[in-house]
Amino acid sequence: MQLEHVACYLCGESRSEPWARESGYSMVKCLNCGLVYLNPRPLLSDIDAAARTGMHRLDRGVLRMVGRHSSLKVDEFCQKTSALFPQEELRSEPCRWLDIGAGFGELLEALDVLVASGSELLGLEPCEAKVKWCQSRGIPVTSAELRDISGEFTHVSLVNVFSHLPDPVEFFEGLRIRLKPRGQLLLATGNAGDIPRSEFPGSLYLPDHLSFSGEGHMRAILDKAGYKVIAMQRYRAGVTGENRLVGHLKNLARKSLRRPAVPLRIDENSRFRFLWIRAERCA
Numbered sequence: 277m278q279l280e281h282v283a284c285y286l287c288g289e290s291r292s293e294p295w296a297r298e299s300g301y302s303m304v305k306c307l308n309c310g311l312v313y314l315n316p317r318p319l320l321s322d323i324d325a326a327a328r329t330g331m332h333r334l335d336r337g338v339l340r341m342v343g344r345h346s347s348l349k350v351d352e353f354c355q356k357t358s359a360l361f362p363q364e365e366l367r368s369e370p371c372r373w374l375d376i377g378a379g380f381g382e383l384l385e386a387l388d389v390l391v392a393s394g395s396e397l398l399g400l401e402p403c404e405a406k407v408k409w410c411q412s413r414g415i416p417v418t419s420a421e422l423r424d425i426s427g428e429f430t431h432v433s434l435v436n437v438f439s440h441l442p443d444p445v446e447f448f449e450g451l452r453i454r455l456k457p458r459g460q461l462l463l464a465t466g467n468a469g470d471i472p473r474s475e476f477p478g479s480l481y482l483p484d485h486l487s488f489s490g491e492g493h494m495r496a497i498l499d500k501a502g503y504k505v506i507a508m509q510r511y512r513a514g515v516t517g518e519n520r521l522v523g524h525l526k527n528l529a530r531k532s533l534r535r536p537a538v539p540l541r542i543d544e545n546s547r548f549r550f551l552w553i554r555a556e557r558c559a
């Protein structure tokens with residue numbers, strides 16, 4: 277597979293130090309801003325193709341990232357969204373909410389019970405299998421690109437999408453004009469850019485993840501792209517009963533392939549956190 281060398285996705289610096297290796301890929305840490313990013317990385321055409329199919333080619337075999345719908349996620353997203361957007365606010369008037377990287381529609385399902393009646397919810401998702409699954413269940417998710425969707429939104433969300441963006445700064449700058457003035461952004465991502473690999477729970481899923489930011493990186497990008505951070509919640513990683521079973525089965529598979537097992541228990545001292553951020557488009 278052809279790879280290309282890139283500079284830091286945020287600051288353009290090309291000097292870096294090793295951060296981690298997995299599945300034949302390297303994550304490096306920018307010596308200027310500390311962003312952790314995949315370098316070298318697949319060509320943009322291969323990154324796009326993998327987003328559509330959910331499959332990444334590795335030196336040996338493929339990494340399949342399609343996954344499946346999770347009801348636990350719907351409950352989790354409902355709680356975490358409510359912590360940033362109080363119910364009385366969401367119910368006060370209809371919104372037009374766009375969820376980018378909607379997956380199996382779990383956030384849209386959560387929003388469906390949180391927002392005022394008359395609201396319009398729409399999800400964009402590149403992975404064809406996920407779109408098909410959502411559409412078969414009446415969840416409003418499409419494979420269209422952002423540029424194909426007209427109008428402005430009162431809210432835009434990106435849950436666990438940041439690390440898949442090949443050019444985060446450009447993306448957030450472009451997204452700004454799709455939000456109404458003082459429109460709201462909901463972001464969820466990990467803070468792996470702030471910690472060593474040893475404190476990151478589980479697999480890195482390379483090359484599906486392209487970069488890992490920390491709190492400062494997220495604030496810097498949002499500031500640069502014209503948003504103001506309103507609130508930030510930090511959550512510890514937890515392994516649910518369901519994920520623990522899946523993780524155990526995957527470890528058995530890894531063992532048979534003579535690959536290292538992934539720890540299922542989260543280190544109590546790990547500083548890894550999921551960041552849930554509410555930001556507002558500056559007027």
Ligand SMILES: [Zn+2]
Pocket residue numbers: 284285286287288289306307308309310311
């Ligand atoms: Zn940098």
